[in-house]
Amino acid sequence: MFAAPRPADILAGLRAGRVFAATGDLIDRLDFRLSSVRHPRRGAAMGDTLLLHPGDPLRVTIRLRPARKPNPGGHVPRLDHVDLILGSAIPGEDDHNPTTRLIRRFTARDWRREGDxxxxxxxxxxxxxxxxxxxxxxxxxxxxAPDLAGEDPWQDLWFYANPIYYRTRAR
Known part of the structure; x- marks a missing residue:
């Protein structure tokens, strides 16, 4: 499922919005999907838009691979939590979106291991x-938060995923 990407695949992923950024090798793989519970074949990944039926229950699936070896700072970072964030699509706004809010914080209590x-x-x-x-x-x-002067950057690592968009179909 997670083969090493070819350069053409990387460019296609960038164009399609299917990318994530991670500092300090916090994670090296991410598959983030939104799908209908009633119709599991109807789904979307990062960069896609899912058309929803009113009242359709949805499933978010997050599959990621955390660090397995030391990063260039000599640390094997340990993932503390993953935040699921919701925002309203506001075309033409600046990079601050006042509708953005945390939906759920996932910790080790919430995830399970499937291989690595x-x-x-x-x-x-x-x-x-x-x-x-x-x-x-x-x-x-x-x-x-911004790094403070003298802060060890290897102790404050983050990853960010491109969004999955959704929109409800008219009845």
Whole structure:
């Protein structure tokens, strides 16, 4: 499922919005999906838009691979938590979206191991239009904060995933 990407695949992923960024090798694989519980073949991944039927229960599936070896700072980072974030799609706004909010924080109590992957499955209901995105860290910080002068950057690592968009179909 997770083969080493070819350069053409990387460019295609960037163009399609199917990428994540991680600092300090916190994770090296991420599969983030949103699908209908009633119709599991109807789903979306990062960069996609899922058309929802009103009242359709949904499943978020997160599959990621945390660090397995020391990063260039000499640490094997340990993932503390992953945040599922919801925002309303507001075209033309600046990079601050006041509708953005934390839906759920996942910790080791919430994920299970499947080989070398951590897997989270979560059910929710959405309506209207908007997006879901992920971020995760090795710290207990509630929100990312700028690094302070002299702070060890290897102790404050984060990853961010491109969003999955959704929109409710008209009845």
């Amino acid at each position: 992957l951590l897997v989270v499955r979560y059910r929710l209901a959405l309506q209207g239009r908007g997006y879901l995105r992920l971020r995760g860290t090795n710290t207990r910080q509630e929100e990312p």
